[in-house]
Amino acid sequence: MSKLGVxxxxxxxxxxxxxxxxxxxxxxxxRVFISGPNGAGKSSLLKAICGAVPTSHGRIEVxxxxxxxxxxxxxxxxxxxxxxxGREIFGTLTVEENLRVGTGIRRDxxxxxxxxxxxxxxxxxxxxxxxxxAGALSGGxxxxxxxxRGLMTNPKLMLVDEPSLGLAPNxxxxxxxxxxxxxxxxxxTLIIVEQSSARAARVGGRMVLLRGGNxxxxxxxxxxxxxxxxKEAYFGQDKSEVPS
Amino acid sequence: MNAIPQLFFDAMSLGGIYAMAALGIALIFGVMKxxxxxxxxxxxxxxxxxxxxxxxxxxxxFLGKAPAFVLIPTLLCVGALVAVGSEFFVFRHMRKATxxxxxxxxxxxxxxIQNTLLLIYSSRPKAISLWPELNMPIDLIGxxxxxxxxxxxxxTLIVVVTLALLLKKTRxxxxxRAAAENFTMARLLGVRANVVITGAxxxxxxxxxxxxxxxxxxxxxxxxxxxxxxxxxxxxATVIGGLGSLPGAVAAGFLIGAxxxxxxxxxxxxxxxxxxxxxxxxxxxxxLLRPDGLFASNSTKPRV
Numbered sequence: 001m002s003k004l005g006v007x008x009x010x011x012x013x014x015x016x017x018x019x020x021x022x023x024x025x026x027x028x029x030x031r032v033f034i035s036g037p038n039g040a041g042k043s044s045l046l047k048a049i050c051g052a053v054p055t056s057h058g059r060i061e062v063x064x065x066x067x068x069x070x071x072x073x074x075x076x077x078x079x080x081x082x083x084x085x086g087r088e089i090f091g092t093l094t095v096e097e098n099l100r101v102g103t104g105i106r107r108d109x110x111x112x113x114x115x116x117x118x119x120x121x122x123x124x125x126x127x128x129x130x131x132x133x134a135g136a137l138s139g140g141x142x143x144x145x146x147x148x149r150g151l152m153t154n155p156k157l158m159l160v161d162e163p164s165l166g167l168a169p170n171x172x173x174x175x176x177x178x179x180x181x182x183x184x185x186x187x188x189t190l191i192i193v194e195q196s197s198a199r200a201a202r203v204g205g206r207m208v209l210l211r212g213g214n215x216x217x218x219x220x221x222x223x224x225x226x227x228x229x230x231k232e233a234y235f236g237q238d239k240s241e242v243p244s
Numbered sequence: 245m246n247a248i249p250q251l252f253f254d255a256m257s258l259g260g261i262y263a264m265a266a267l268g269i270a271l272i273f274g275v276m277k278x279x280x281x282x283x284x285x286x287x288x289x290x291x292x293x294x295x296x297x298x299x300x301x302x303x304x305x306f307l308g309k310a311p312a313f314v315l316i317p318t319l320l321c322v323g324a325l326v327a328v329g330s331e332f333f334v335f336r337h338m339r340k341a342t343x344x345x346x347x348x349x350x351x352x353x354x355x356x357i358q359n360t361l362l363l364i365y366s367s368r369p370k371a372i373s374l375w376p377e378l379n380m381p382i383d384l385i386g387x388x389x390x391x392x393x394x395x396x397x398x399x400t401l402i403v404v405v406t407l408a409l410l411l412k413k414t415r416x417x418x419x420x421r422a423a424a425e426n427f428t429m430a431r432l433l434g435v436r437a438n439v440v441i442t443g444a445x446x447x448x449x450x451x452x453x454x455x456x457x458x459x460x461x462x463x464x465x466x467x468x469x470x471x472x473x474x475x476x477x478x479x480x481a482t483v484i485g486g487l488g489s490l491p492g493a494v495a496a497g498f499l500i501g502a503x504x505x506x507x508x509x510x511x512x513x514x515x516x517x518x519x520x521x522x523x524x525x526x527x528x529x530x531x532l533l534r535p536d537g538l539f540a541s542n543s544t545k546p547r548v
Binding site for chain 2: 033051052071072073076077081082083084091092093097100101102104121149150153215
């Protein structure tokens, strides 16, 4: 059984289709990049998986449990967490309060304190500023906090939407280094929306390529970076349109 | 008689009532973006829960007969139940509706509660004598202050401090603050929408009951329309305070109370009947200067 199964999923906003017939599956411990041009449906796909937008067709499963029709809070209880685009940290709460919001669903209450310490070890700046309002953190620090906050739900599957958005390149390197290490340490399954296929190729993993709401490619990210498929996805199928 | 302490106590006790009513509205607005205009009717409902249902002109005490240590918690529960019930039967079905549609339905709910009270108790205002001994004046720093005013001020302080502790120190408080800032994100982290919203309504209803107790002790009257005036002032306080800001609602409640008392005390005699016109002019000026409210938070926007 796959960790995550997406079968013929469609999402529409009113009459506007955002995703149609999207299918793919992710095995436990895998790292999968969702890539594609603007408007390909990457964020919609992640939102559909975590229950933030309803699907109009198809089925999504985590460990064989069907997610369709469940509330976001019920889906979070299945060990799935979302690090959304733009971080969406709680700016009026302190750093530590942000970390604690997601701990309500945990049964292992005794492990919460050690997990918070672990987040502070991984992200020392968060430990130093634990009592500061999260809104006062820099963009990179907020991204770290959003990841740490997601980890505090003790997830098995983590969805990360555009972690590099609005961050300086060296900060993006740090974010990815952290994500890769966390995955190693915790055996997380990671699904990351990343617009830059070069970045995905460098970090390494599998890549699912979306275009116009459809899956147009699925394979090793490094191999994708060299293939024409990527150009097609971004610039259209007629290769003559691609500037050489 | 010393006028200044007198004014101070008047201002603080009136402001305290406004602050508690405003808190009830701000709490629900915070988590649901709903301006609950039925809040005034929760207050009226709690007042009428004190007396035996009948259309007679003379009120017979019902819950009001109970000793204070039974009466107060029971009435707080009545308020909480009415509020939670209205969420369950009305607002829960409107979660995906626009804020305007929810606001209109809160008006409708208010009319339903008010007319139900009319049907059961008739439209005649009834005299209720609850704890009349509290209106006995006591001498304090040269002023003659009704004991009730001191109790109102203390009650407000206790309510505000308790609420602040609840929001700051408890799990449900943390979830409410997170949900007030970003409901979807809170839910993605497993915060149950129904628990948070029910909690906010329960607190709001209990606050309405507290206001009801104070009003009825102060005025000695039960009137089905008594919620309207306080609801208006409380709503204005939440707007001036910055919609959704709890400290803002409290501060603005006290400000309006103080302004009202000061105008009453210092306006020329012939202008006093028009006190409210002056008061609401101040409200307009305040909104012109600070359209987002005096205490609008600007720290909620994420930095990029």
